[in-house]
Amino acid sequence: MSRDILLRLAEDGLLVQPEAYEKMKLLGEETILNLIENLKSQRKDGELLIITPEILSMDSSDQRVDLEARGAKKFDFKIIKDTSMKSYTTGEIKDMGDYFNSRYNKLKEIFLGRGEFRDFLPISSVSPRHDVVAIIGMIREIRDTKNNHKIIEIEDETGEINLLVHKENRKLFEEANRLVRDEVIGVKGSLKGRFVIPSEIVHPGLPRIEEKPMDFSTVFISDTHIGSSTFLEESFKKFIKWLNCELGTKEHMKIAEDVKYLIIAGDIVDGIGVYPNQEKELIIKDVNEQYEEAARLIGEIRDDIKIIIAPGNHDASRIAEPQPAIPKEYAKPLYQIKNIEFVSNPSIVSLDGVKVLIYHGRSFDDMAMTVNHLSHDKSHLIMAELLEKRHLAPIYGERTPIAYEVEDHLVIDEIPHIFHAGHVHINAYKKYKGIHLINSGTFQSQTEFQKIYNIVPTCGQVPVLHRGEIKVLQFN
Missing domain, CATH: 3.60.21.50 (Purple Acid Phosphatase; chain A, domain 2)
Structure with a gap:
């Protein structure tokens, strides 16, 4: 098969599989040119076609079915x-506050979709009169105590508070080990002194x-x-x-x-x-x-x-x-x-x-x-x-x-x-x-x-x- 015909195939948007190429080399140029014209006449506008050995074995009445199956893909x-x-920022300190407020509010909305956090409290409203509190906060710092318990400092737009996770609560302690600074979490627990003792720590999660x-x-x-x-x-x-x-x-x-x-x-x-x-x-x-x-x-x-x-x-x-x-x-x-x-x-x-x-x-x-x-x-x-x-x-x-x-x-x-x-x-x-x-x-x-x-x-x-x-x- 001559280089001119290969160029003609490429220009007409026709790709040739290797096995089909070997088969086409055995055909006369007139036969190949007739094949090209036949394929072009049946092709939809802009459609890219792949010539397979099966197409070469078909008569013209069968080719349309195969072309539709193997023709150019329609992208959605x-x-x-x-x-x-x-993406923009002025580089001012105020932008940093806006950025973290955006993060907090977006993730808070996800938590509000969870039934158990619809009645969450702003951190500034947490007090001993609440038997159980539900809060949504961003982690500011995580540190270990001298007895290897964990203190997690969280904040929202109203204030900050510390969580205390005892190492004896193994399941919750393992959950606390997954936490990282600046993520937003949901917490359920009770206030003891100046700490919230969590009974549950959750991520925004996904279904x-x-x-x-x-x-x-x-x-x-x-x-x-x-x-x-x-x-x-x-x-x-x-x-x-x-x-x-x-x-x-x-x-x-x-x-x-x-x-x-x-x-x-x-x-x-x-x-x-x-x-x-x-x-x-x-x-x-x-x-x-x-x-x-x-x-x-x-x-x-x-x-x-x-x-x-x-x-x-x-x-x-x-x-x-x-x-x-x-x-x-x-x-x-x-x-x-x-x-x-x-x-x-x-x-x-x-x-x-x-x-x-x-x-x-x-x-x-x-x-x-x-x-x-x-x-x-x-x-x-x-x-x-x-x-x-x-x-x-x-x-x-x-x-x-x-x-x-x-x-x-x-x-x-x-x-x-x-x-x-x-x-x-x-x-x-x-x-x-x-x-x-x-x-x-x-x-x-x-x-x-x-x-x-x-x-x-x-x-x-x-x-x-x-x-x-x-x-x-x-x-x-």
Whole structure:
């Protein structure tokens, strides 16, 4: 088959599977040109078609059925939440007060939806005359007493009060060990002296949701770190070939044909100056050129897959969360790819009615270092904890830079069907209360920093939700 015909196929929006290509090479050029015209005449406007061996075996009366099944996908894609245009702060101290008031009031509303907290008391109204008190407060400080009990200082808009949790109350004490500074909790208990002795400590929480049926497949990746000397380019190219139905087992090829969406949860490139002496680990030392290389690679992906890209802490967005979408001035070549959508970190998108919360995962560092039972290699547990706290980065002032704005955009006020994150470079999956929790690992081999902390990344292992069922495909 001549190069001219291959170009003609591409120009006419016709993709050819490898097996079909081998079959077409045995046909005369006139037969192929007639086939192209026949396919074009039956195709709907703008429809992208994949030529399969089955199509070549059919007569023209049968082709319409197969084309409708394998034709261009119709996307029902919506951005539900994006902070790119809403994110602002003057940098004044007043903004910090507004930010925490926004957090408190948003989470208080969630608690008010729970029957047992509808009659909560403002902290300033708590007195010994109440047999049992119900309060909603933000944690200001957590400290241990000399006898290893816990004192938890909480506050609301009216005042502050201390909770005392005795270590002998093992269940409640374990619950107290999960708490972190700046989260909002509900407390039931009684006042003894100047302390509230809790009988119950609860998070805003979330109900078990009904799973959303999926008649398509979605692929999740993150942390490609293009530009780094440890970027696994060959592994990434294998992944792209699979997406293009050019590589894999028969089963994997069927999954690839079914892929409708690809979500990239940040750290597309390695960036510049993200950490000291980073330039020693870069093969591309200009961030614009890193994005050019990303566009060259990602641009190879067939264009009947919609690609959604959010930034991470290595990308050329502002470092403080929430991060606006990657600016066009740095990633212009990516913006020229028509099937790419850019969103903020975090963001919520709807894929044919399936709600996906996308968050790069910078706060996972703080959670892993603060809460005893959490760790980087079990990020699904961190994700479940954040869902219960209904906040993506509850701890303020640690490793995760947070912009204190008029509104706290990191509150999880919309419950997703899928929660996708990255950052830790280790794959994880859990179905929690009907929600798919997915961490997509990395396409970067172990860095010097990771060696110091004995972090072993899972490289080139790509999670795919294939019609609601998780599959992990290996490209290493």
